[in-house]
Amino acid sequence: MKKTGMLLLATFSLLFVSPSFAAEVQSTVNPETTFIFNTLLFLICGFLVMFMAPGFAMLECGLVTSKSVASIAAKNIALYSIAGLMFWLCGYNLAYGIPEGGYIGSFSPWSDGTDFANDSYAAGSDWYFQMVFCATTASIVSGTLAERIKIWPFFLFAAVLTGILYPIQMGWQWGGGWLAAKGFSDFAGSTLVHAAGGAAALAGAILLGPRMGRFTKGALTTPYAASSIPLATLGVFVLWFGWFGFNGGSQLALGTFDDAKSISTIFINTNLAACAGVMVNAVITRVIGGKTDVVMMLNGALGGLVAITAEPLAPSPFAAICIGGIGAAIVVIGSSVLEKLKIDDVVGAIPVHLFAGIWGTLAVPITNADTTFATQFLGTFSVVAFMFVVSLGVWFILKSTIGIRTSDEAQKKGTDVAEIGVVAYAIRD
Amino acid sequence: MKKTGMLLLATFSLLFVSPSFAAEVQSTVNPETTFIFNTLLFLICGFLVMFMAPGFAMLECGLVTSKSVASIAAKNIALYSIAGLMFWLCGYNLAYGIPEGGYIGSFSPWSDGTDFANDSYAAGSDWYFQMVFCATTASIVSGTLAERIKIWPFFLFAAVLTGILYPIQMGWQWGGGWLAAKGFSDFAGSTLVHAAGGAAALAGAILLGPRMGRFTKGALTTPYAASSIPLATLGVFVLWFGWFGFNGGSQLALGTFDDAKSISTIFINTNLAACAGVMVNAVITRVIGGKTDVVMMLNGALGGLVAITAEPLAPSPFAAICIGGIGAAIVVIGSSVLEKLKIDDVVGAIPVHLFAGIWGTLAVPITNADTTFATQFLGTFSVVAFMFVVSLGVWFILKSTIGIRTSDEAQKKGTDVAEIGVVAYAIRD
């Protein structure tokens, strides 16, 4: 019995866990060379993650109706800009100025003055890499609330989110705060970025309410047709591309045999999880609905990517496929649950980022023996609860003061005409 | 006479061949640093090649009619996903598990367990780089068959192509099989990727037949208008961008003076071949048809890129321009030949990848003295014949069993509505 158990465990390990690396060996690389490699990793992975901003923009432009596309474009370029400014103004130091095991850092602008000679990478390259993560969190919120939110209240929320909310909870873990002390593990942010952004989006969607007529006229029908499937597809491909930077850069170093090997493994697992997500949702939608739903395939890719993000290094290729595939299936189920709850998530960001993010974080102990289910649950719960509750408060204040919802008339005309003053696609034969 | 001949040869060399490098010098770089550089090259070039997937997707979305755009989007994200899964499941080991000088490797999943310490790069980074090449081959097939193929039979073909057909013939050369033993040379895959994919597409196009009414109503007319020229343009630019990874990464190393210099030369030649391709086709179409045909310019860029891919290192800049320009002209001629043969290639993938790929491979001996025309012909012929015949068989089996062609009614409604259940562009004023 015991023997069978061990055999099962061994088989399981073989199937699910990446071959363990050799014990860490002293690096033979010159320290200045290591410094350059590490900095280069942050810069390359940083520009890849920066490129996720247009990825989200195109995905959302493609999935909203043609009357709200210019608003989405404006919101996406603004939120990336706001994130850059706010993360400099206070975000970085709120996250990384945290005392060991603590809860919050300090409100102060980031300064590039760190003496780098004693460090293993340029401080600025790390700031850049962390900043684009912060922007990603805000991107997640944008799509859910499309077509009925006023853009300036959204900008204000984005400023609070990127300058204060995201950095605080992120510091709990990556800044060495209390969650890190508890042993929580979230390699590249299934929870700290994705579930956090998804929770903020959920809070907004509840307070904002659904688009006019969205749940009164019955199921999702033509008036809500996605404006451009190719742009949405481009967006997902761009996100996938950027995700190599997102997960790969989270190795945080490139100066040793081990680091180079680890980043390679991360690239492979990240990719396989997304591949599985696409095909799982192709099969599910074909079998259930008769049609192969391309939007669900796109969101399947994202569900797979979000799920593998908490632990892209330890899993075997086969485990990565399983984690990603389940993440994608969760997106299908989650979308249907949200619809039943009459929560209107225009692009499916809540199932993709919140639900698949939770799944990915909870799944870490399956392949990473250094983590426990209890700690993973604690971390996920704390972050999601914090982000949901505080976001709800911020949205509520905005709603009670300047208002967050466009008028029914503006929704009829479209937010583009009402708020931006343009038509997004002016195509004449 | 003899002197004149030598002078001619010298002039020829000066014009066409890159200045020969100094005899290879012992590298002074620390081995661990070399390992990191090589791995980094595979990862960077790998993500560039990965990005060719959306390049193909946008090119094809742009060139098909607006009724088949969502299907093309679905096919492109699916084929990239299928390639990733299949190349893991058996593709890699079929190619690289080949005995020296042999014909086929082994059917087994790839495992990331290689001991890397004795190697000069992370095994995983190589897998990733090779995987994205495999996906490229499948992308080529997608566009040719657009607008009248059922998507699930296409998925099945893509699985066979990426899991079995591509890896087998690729292993003949890059896995150290019989073609490599014969002295065949194909630096980055004019034949192994492009002509191979083009041959599979040709087999499919023949068995599938043309789109309904394509050759009965006379020439290509409005009903077949490209849905979006800007998306097609974006696609080609993205492919061009990715091609730096495709050809540059095929140097396979970045740890020495020579490697860094070689990759730089490859970047330049790759770029010049595409530049020449664009302008040659601009001139040809303007002179012949009176209009400057932007689609032919786009395919000219690709024809130039495909042609230089077999040997992007040895040519002088001027030779690269000639090779690329001729590749583009071949695309114009080839497109017209296909149309006369009533073979319906929606995006021109056969002239671009098969015809220009053959040209590029056969042209290698012009600038690379280590190759012969006979061996280049042998390699090209073997690969094209193998891919064409076996693909024909696979398509035939699919046709005889589940069927590969959508009904005339579905073609009238558009494959998007029939198979995916959406309209690709829902644009309302």
Add this chain to the structure above:
Amino acid sequence: MKKTGMLLLATFSLLFVSPSFAAEVQSTVNPETTFIFNTLLFLICGFLVMFMAPGFAMLECGLVTSKSVASIAAKNIALYSIAGLMFWLCGYNLAYGIPEGGYIGSFSPWSDGTDFANDSYAAGSDWYFQMVFCATTASIVSGTLAERIKIWPFFLFAAVLTGILYPIQMGWQWGGGWLAAKGFSDFAGSTLVHAAGGAAALAGAILLGPRMGRFTKGALTTPYAASSIPLATLGVFVLWFGWFGFNGGSQLALGTFDDAKSISTIFINTNLAACAGVMVNAVITRVIGGKTDVVMMLNGALGGLVAITAEPLAPSPFAAICIGGIGAAIVVIGSSVLEKLKIDDVVGAIPVHLFAGIWGTLAVPITNADTTFATQFLGTFSVVAFMFVVSLGVWFILKSTIGIRTSDEAQKKGTDVAEIGVVAYAIRD
């Protein structure tokens, strides 16, 4: 008084200037490793800048009317190709073959034959990096003249611009010519690339005249509506992405602690300037016009990027925000001035590249104590005057011979149908 002055200066320095780096220390990196790092920097940053070509293409495709989109696509892929060919044929040697402190290099094709062993990077990687800069200059001209220029005269102008005009003035500074000798400073080309391209565009716009009916029917109205806001947004994001290569690569080296740190700082300042540009224009347009003008936000990002390009290293984050924000405001004012002067700049390239470029170059002494306002003015004035006058001459010759303006009838039908023979968006339900 003196004390207060010094205190003010100190505060000012603290606010505006990046902390000075430690005195340059001898690098400990192996020379071959340095060679590889430097070459890699040129290649990575080069492909990022290459990707600005589709960035410009999408921005312009998005901002012109739907009847001129295919022409813009054709012009953009052609100008990138022409730049590649011409920069090889004579451009590089015109710029870098210049005598020290001189005015012009030599007319001769570039050859890849440099012995690299004594150099600190592969000569080819530098050629590639400089070539994509040259192409950028031509991209700037394309959008301004859209919708009423014949494409072949444009191609000819692009050939002269990229082969002769751009290289001559660029050699004055970066080739070590007379401007460099005077102490002019333009880190990545606010003047040498952006203002230069903008001046050539202005010359063309004046000689070409506005679009038919552009200033007779009153303000900019529906007939000139931007064809696709999402494509324009994508274009700006892609340009922003590419700009990290544009400015980061202009550090020209990655082989030391200092270089790695400097490039990181450049990334941050580049990003913050663009962020500020977006939000400044969001506020301005919302306050003045009542609507949040997304196109002005996009051009605000570009104005910020152009402005920081002359000196992305010395400014503190706060100074970068100020420089970028002012650059964006200049775009708003400049657009309005051009409209009053009845100069028709379809995409706003003149305010973005010429006006913000001048601002950025003149602002260098604020943060870089090694420069003076007088020298900056001399450099900017010389380059802009040279480019404007000579371009005017070239456009005049083209106008007097083959003609540069499409007929009114062709403008009515659209340049796409008239010159390319296609419809750019063929969307049918």
